[in-house]
Amino acid sequence: MTEKLTVELGERSYPIFILPDWDAYAEAIAEHAEITSPPTVICDTNTGQYAGDGGLLIELDAGEKTKSFAQLEKIHEEMALHRIDRGGKIIAVGGGVIGDLAGFAAATYLRGIDFYQVPTTLLAMVDSSVGGKTGINLSAGKNLVGAFWQPKAVFICTEFLKTLPPREFSAGMAEVIKYGMLYDRALFDQLVALEQPLSWDHPELPGVIRRCCEIKAEVVKADEKETATNGGRALLNLGHTFAHAIENVAGYGTYLHGEAVGIGLVMAAELSLKLTAEGRAGFQFTQADVDAARELVARYGLPTSLKDTLDGNPPPKLDIDALMDAMRRDKKVRAGKLRFVAMETLGTAVTVDDVDEALIEKLWQQFS
Numbered sequence: 001m002t003e004k005l006t007v008e009l010g011e012r013s014y015p016i017f018i019l020p021d022w023d024a025y026a027e028a029i030a031e032h033a034e035i036t037s038p039p040t041v042i043c044d045t046n047t048g049q050y051a052g053d054g055g056l057l058i059e060l061d062a063g064e065k066t067k068s069f070a071q072l073e074k075i076h077e078e079m080a081l082h083r084i085d086r087g088g089k090i091i092a093v094g095g096g097v098i099g100d101l102a103g104f105a106a107a108t109y110l111r112g113i114d115f116y117q118v119p120t121t122l123l124a125m126v127d128s129s130v131g132g133k134t135g136i137n138l139s140a141g142k143n144l145v146g147a148f149w150q151p152k153a154v155f156i157c158t159e160f161l162k163t164l165p166p167r168e169f170s171a172g173m174a175e176v177i178k179y180g181m182l183y184d185r186a187l188f189d190q191l192v193a194l195e196q197p198l199s200w201d202h203p204e205l206p207g208v209i210r211r212c213c214e215i216k217a218e219v220v221k222a223d224e225k226e227t228a229t230n231g232g233r234a235l236l237n238l239g240h241t242f243a244h245a246i247e248n249v250a251g252y253g254t255y256l257h258g259e260a261v262g263i264g265l266v267m268a269a270e271l272s273l274k275l276t277a278e279g280r281a282g283f284q285f286t287q288a289d290v291d292a293a294r295e296l297v298a299r300y301g302l303p304t305s306l307k308d309t310l311d312g313n314p315p316p317k318l319d320i321d322a323l324m325d326a327m328r329r330d331k332k333v334r335a336g337k338l339r340f341v342a343m344e345t346l347g348t349a350v351t352v353d354d355v356d357e358a359l360i361e362k363l364w365q366q367f368s
């Protein structure tokens with residue numbers, strides 16, 4: 001059954017469709033994408049098979065390196081060459097890389113044109129296609145240039161996931177688990193209770209994706225541009241301060257983002273336990289919660305510490321000083337203080353600004 005939810009952002013509100021099969025997908029695009037002239041379809045070499053016919057097709061190399069100024073320029077030049085005007089529409093068919101790049105191309109071409117998201121990875125379905133963050137990387141760091149630019153609609157169809165490599169599916173599951181941990185204990189419990197782990201054709205997957213999109217929509221509605229000083233959109237970064245440090249020190253691409261998030265989520269759980277032990281007001285995180293988080297992350301083949309094998313290989317050895325340094329450089333650092341997302345209870349996250357650096361160092365030791 002086709003499901004629809006709405007991201008409520010006043011005049012920038014838009015629908016997310018969750019579509020059970022190809023027929024429903026084709027129907028939804030025909031009915032709800034307001035495309036009057038041939039669209040510009042942006043995809044990568046792995047998602048070109050899903051691009052459809054008609055319009056201007058721009059197929060880029062797969063991989064994070066594509067989120068660059070060079071590829072942005074290529075898109076703009078091709079669109080200009082084909083005399084795409086302000087009524088032109090972009091359709092992003094791909095994972096987060098294509099979604100972020102195509103969204104930023106739409107935000108900046110002729111000072112902004114409409115675009116649609118067709119996410120084809122689990123990560124893009126539950127996270128990057130919703131919420132309007134678009135952008136590209138610099139050599140100085142990831143996502144350093146970009147814009148908030150909301151899509152006109154998001155079309156999610158789980159059939160795309162049939163061709164997604166299992167390692168990428170697992171990486172997406174880290175973000176799914178994240179939503180349960182930060183916002184929704186019932187979702188977390190639902191994931192724990194599943195007899196068979198989620199896979200592209202699992203009957204519960206569409207409902208789980210829907211719930212993740214609902215949570216993201218609620219959080220984004222309350223803090224669209226991440227300006228809240230407490231909580232807000234920053235809560236979606238549960239586990240990510242650790243994950244970004246791991247990705248940075250290991251070298252981008254060594255760990256998939258979701259794999260680093262897997263470790264980051266267990267570290268955030270352990271941090272929450274330590275803050276509870278310190279007697280922080282509101283914190284009631286338990287050892288059983290930490291264990292449950294670790295088990296769920298491990299169930300999807302994700303690493304839960306820096307000691308775990310990575311895609312069947314021995315993990316890289318990461319220097320703790322380098323990890324601490326990388327965290328200090330993270331863009332979530334405000335006024336020189338390390339900022340973390342922790343959980344008061346499993347399912348309720350808060351931002352904490354005054355965490356002792358020594359405690360974080362101890363955590364890295366424990367996970368190394």
Ligand SMILES: NC(=O)c1ccc[n+]([C@@H]2O[C@H](COP(=O)([O-])OP(=O)(O)OC[C@H]3O[C@@H](n4cnc5c(N)ncnc54)[C@H](O)[C@@H]3O)[C@@H](O)[C@H]2O)c1
Pocket residue numbers: 044045046047062063064067094095096097098100120121123124127128129130131132133134142143160161162163164165168257
């Ligand atoms: N905008 C946001 O809010 C937001 C949130 C989270 C992550 N991101 C960004 O998302 C990016 C990561 O996204 P991702 O994990 O989707 O990576 P990705 O787009 O690189 O896709 C992962 C791999 O899967 C391939 N692929 C995609 N769909 C496929 C399919 N259906 N079948 C076969 N192969 C397929 C891709 O070609 C690529 O090789 C990062 O750049 C990150 O910064 C953005």
